[in-house]
Amino acid sequence: MKNNRRDFLKISGITGIGLIGAASCVQANQSENMSARVPEQKFNMAGYAAPKLDVVRIGIVGLGNRGSGTVRRLASIEGVEIKALCDLEPDRVKKSADLIAPLGHKPDQYSGQEDEWKKMCDRPDLDLIAIVTPWHLHTPMCVYAMEHGKHAYTELPAATTIEECWQLVETSERTKMHCIQMSAGAGAVNLNMVRQGFFGELIHGEGCYIHDLLLGYNFNKQMYHNMWRLKANIGKSGNLYPQHGLVPLMQYMDINCGDRMDYLSSISSNDFMMNETAKRLAAEDNYWNEYVNRDYRGNMNVTIIRTVKGRTIVMQHDVTSPRPRGGNLLSGTKAIYQSAPPRYAFGHDGWVSEEEFNTLIEKYTPEASKKFREFSESAEKLQRGGHSYYRTSETDWRLIDCLRNGLPLDRNVYEAAASSAIIPLSIWSVSNRSNSIDYPDFTRGAWKTNPRGMDINLERGGGTTKLL
Numbered sequence: 001m002k003n004n005r006r007d008f009l010k011i012s013g014i015t016g017i018g019l020i021g022a023a024s025c026v027q028a029n030q031s032e033n034m035s036a037r038v039p040e041q042k043f044n045m046a047g048y049a050a051p052k053l054d055v056v057r058i059g060i061v062g063l064g065n066r067g068s069g070t071v072r073r074l075a076s077i078e079g080v081e082i083k084a085l086c087d088l089e090p091d092r093v094k095k096s097a098d099l100i101a102p103l104g105h106k107p108d109q110y111s112g113q114e115d116e117w118k119k120m121c122d123r124p125d126l127d128l129i130a131i132v133t134p135w136h137l138h139t140p141m142c143v144y145a146m147e148h149g150k151h152a153y154t155e156l157p158a159a160t161t162i163e164e165c166w167q168l169v170e171t172s173e174r175t176k177m178h179c180i181q182m183s184a185g186a187g188a189v190n191l192n193m194v195r196q197g198f199f200g201e202l203i204h205g206e207g208c209y210i211h212d213l214l215l216g217y218n219f220n221k222q223m224y225h226n227m228w229r230l231k232a233n234i235g236k237s238g239n240l241y242p243q244h245g246l247v248p249l250m251q252y253m254d255i256n257c258g259d260r261m262d263y264l265s266s267i268s269s270n271d272f273m274m275n276e277t278a279k280r281l282a283a284e285d286n287y288w289n290e291y292v293n294r295d296y297r298g299n300m301n302v303t304i305i306r307t308v309k310g311r312t313i314v315m316q317h318d319v320t321s322p323r324p325r326g327g328n329l330l331s332g333t334k335a336i337y338q339s340a341p342p343r344y345a346f347g348h349d350g351w352v353s354e355e356e357f358n359t360l361i362e363k364y365t366p367e368a369s370k371k372f373r374e375f376s377e378s379a380e381k382l383q384r385g386g387h388s389y390y391r392t393s394e395t396d397w398r399l400i401d402c403l404r405n406g407l408p409l410d411r412n413v414y415e416a417a418a419s420s421a422i423i424p425l426s427i428w429s430v431s432n433r434s435n436s437i438d439y440p441d442f443t444r445g446a447w448k449t450n451p452r453g454m455d456i457n458l459e460r461g462g463g464t465t466k467l468l
């Protein structure tokens with residue numbers, strides 16, 4: 001059965017549409033994606049350290065809700081020079097440039113045209129492009145940046161099809177430019193616990209993106225550029241935004257450096273909320289007419305993954321239901337962690353006391369987090385205040401610190417590709433009655449020997465870059 005399906009996927013670029021029928025273009029498209037070429041590994045980016053940079057010269061594209069914060073987060077790190085900013089809308093570029101002027105940054109401003117960001121990437125005096133645009137632009141922008149000698153630091157998800165995942169891997173290996181995703185990452189305390197055997201053998205993890213985006217975000221004319229995020233929910237039913245839940249689990253489970261995701265199955269509910277909302281809004285405002293009776297994604301998606309070493313992962317994705325934000329779980333042979341609320345247990349009799357919890361956190365906080373905390377506490381107001389989008393994350397800081405110290409990065413392109421691949425794979429599985437589908441091995445066998453990233457105890461050095 002498994003092999004038959006694999007053969008089907010291989011030939012589906014030719015016969016897929018005939019077999020499936022016109023009923024599901026999405027299904028046919030995904031089948032084509034599954035049969036993407038597998039490029040030979042010419043260079044292994046796992047553990048790669050790019051030549052040391054004293055100053056990291058950055059260009060940032062996409063200055064909307066998130067990107068305006070990205071400008072401030074990166075500008076708040078020692079040794080960063082923000083040299084260029086780009087958005088379609090000139091006022092957004094000016095606003096972000098004004099924000100960081102007090103820190104001495106005088107970025108050149110690019111705006112107005114869809115392809116203006118390419119001019120920014122063409123410049124020889126940039127080291128890194130930060131990408132904070134709508135999802136469909138991430139891979140083209142990462143690839144172009146790397147082709148032009150820049151590291152790519154992209155918002156989630158790095159890619160939306162298997163073909164795009166391979167493009168990122170192949171380009172990063174060929175150009176020796178890093179391609180990593182922002183923000184989503186392991187809780188460093190838990191990662192330290194995993195590595196010190198606190199959980200015993202890991203058995204199972206659960207992660208999710210459960211965040212009610214219905215009215216305040218997706219059906220809100222003011223929120224996203226050209227309604228991109230609502231449109232992304234049309235014609236694709238699966239897990240569309242996996243990284244916040246999946247990347248930490250991948251890091252705990254040594255995915256791509258000791259284990260690897262083997263296959264997944266995915267199931268989605270119907271859409272009970274988005275079309276109803278579109279109809280209700282359209283009854284009062286014609287603007288919403290084009291969103292009525294569209295093929296919205298099922299409101300809840302559940303995807304289950306098995307790793308080669310026999311661990312299991314459950315991922316959930318729901319951006320419409322009226323419920324509090326979801327949490328994650330990590331379960332091993334000796335202990336369990338749950339994130340909402342944060343707590344640990346060693347058995348079925350209950351969770352550890354608050355006092356014991358605090359002792360555990362203190363004991364297992366790794367060196368990198370201690371350094372980051374120390375620098376954050378002594379930083380000026382710009383770094384510390386306001387919305388979380390404006391506060392430099394440990395991921396931002398580690399990226400710049402590693403580049404400035406000539407160290408391997410915590411993350412790599414294989415993580416970006418594997419954590420993005422669940423999107424097309426889950427869509428395929430949902431549209432095929434939850435049949436399982438094999439996970440591509442973006443490392444092409446190197447996962448067995450790849451070194452771990454996430455140097456949370458600064459064993460290779462670093463920890464020298466301050467926050468401003």
Ligand SMILES: NC(=O)c1ccc[n+]([C@@H]2O[C@H](COP(=O)([O-])OP(=O)(O)OC[C@H]3O[C@@H](n4cnc5c(N)ncnc54)[C@H](O)[C@@H]3O)[C@@H](O)[C@H]2O)c1
Pocket residue numbers: 061062063064065066067086087088089092113114115116117132133134135137155156157182183184223224225228
């Ligand atoms: N990691 C997190 O916690 C987190 C939080 C929020 C958003 N995000 C991610 O950030 C990204 C952006 O989300 P957002 O909420 O800021 O969206 P947004 O619509 O507010 O911003 C997107 C910006 O990109 C610009 N843009 C679009 N096309 C462009 C082009 N061709 N050239 C230059 N600029 C262009 C738009 O003008 C807009 O300012 C998404 O990938 C989203 O998933 C991540």
